[in-house]
Amino acid sequence: MDVDVFVAVHRGEWTRLDELSRRRAKLTGPEVDELVTLYRRTATHLSLVRSAAPDPVLVGHLSSLVARARSAVTAPRGTAWRDALLFLTTRFPAAVYRTRRWWITTAVVSILVATLIGAWVAANPSVQASIAAPDEIRELTRPGGDFETYYDSNPASSFAAQVMTNNAWVAAGSLALGVLLGLPTLFILFQNAANIGVSGGLMAAAGRFDVFLGLITPHGLLELTAVFVAAGTGLRLGWTVIDPGPRTRGRALAEEGRIALGMALGLALVLVVSGVIEAFVTPSGLPTWGRIGIGVAAEAAFLTYVFVLGRRAAAVGETGDMASSDLADELPSVG
Structure with missing residues (x-):
């Protein structure tokens, strides 16, 4: 050569x-x-x-x-921070906005069920007696009782970790188990609504419903919204099994499953915020209006985030799925 x-x-x-x-x-x-x-x-x-x-x-x-x-x-792309920013500002809010009909309906029905259960418990002493012994109910509902001390029973940091872990499991279960035709998700939703309704009903029967709202509202608004979004997404995933639309069932489940996984990550961050509020704001010495105001502000910020950034992203075709360049190539299919 x-x-x-x-x-x-x-x-x-x-x-x-x-x-x-x-x-x-x-x-x-x-x-x-x-x-x-x-x-x-x-x-x-x-x-x-x-x-x-x-x-x-x-x-x-x-x-x-x-x-x-x-x-x-x-070499892998050096875009980790860019991808994280894209997820938080575009993909996650678009995915939540895109499923809004599912989780808003879930929220309305769940709140209605909790209200009906609460009214039923508050109006029927026999129902209250079937829930717990009179002494236990008095201990729960009295001033300084178990319902109030629950929020400061442990150091705030420990309680925050416990709350976030529990809420993350509830949200993850509601979302992931939706693939089983949504039936486990419906059970989790009913159980959650029943717990809220029973607690509210017992406090209302004791004439302390205002205390119940003052303790539940600061963290509950954002926490329940995250659970409703997770459950709505789970139900949508279950419906995809039944009716995948024009896509094949496998492709539809793959796409919706990827979107659901991304939403689970985003909702985990939302639950971190609600857990911090529950651990540090709910049991604090702030006046009731101040604690509720913080909860309302956090909820308003999340809804604004979803309905402003999410609507804008969805309008340009963002679904919350991974970028096409990150997905494996697929063979074309017919029908």
Whole structure:
């Protein structure tokens, strides 16, 4: 092999590969294809030079070039912070907004069920007696009783961790188990509504419903919204099993499952906020109006986030799913 002739013939390709490798973050689609082609070709050139004319200078140059090109072709994208920002500002709010009919309906029905159960418990002493012994009910509902001391029974940081873990399990269960036709999600929702209704009914029967609202509202608004969003998403996932629409059932479940997983991550952050409020604001010495005001502000901020950023993102076609470039290629299907 004449090394000088070989270099003269292929120098342009090597120069182009070096240029593309150095600005890999700004390449267009065709340029990425060109980068891959030139990388493979130059790797072949390196192999030929090593076997036929092992010139140390040329081997060193091509080895360095191939290594840099390999890094440009195979290295993971350095966009973790950009992806996280995109998720928080676009994908998550779009996914929540997109499922709004499901979780708003879930919220309305759940609140109605909790209200009916609470009214039934408050108006019927026989029902109260079936729930707990009179002494236990008095201990729960009296001033300074179990219902009030529950929120400061442990150090705030420990209580916050406990609350966040419990709420995360409830939300995750409501969401993930929705794939079983939504039946477990409905059970979790009813159980949650029943617990709220029974507590509220017992406090109302003791003439302390205002205390109940003062303790539940600060953290409950945001916490219940997160649970309703998770449950609504779970029910939507269950409906996808029944009616996948124009997509195949497998593809529909894959798409909705990816979106649900992303929503679970976003809702975990929402539950962190509600857990902090429950641990530090609810049992604090702030006046009732101040504690409720913090809860209302947190809820308003979340709803604004969803209905402003989410609506804007959904309007341009964002669904909350992963970017198409991050997904594996699929074979086309018919029907």
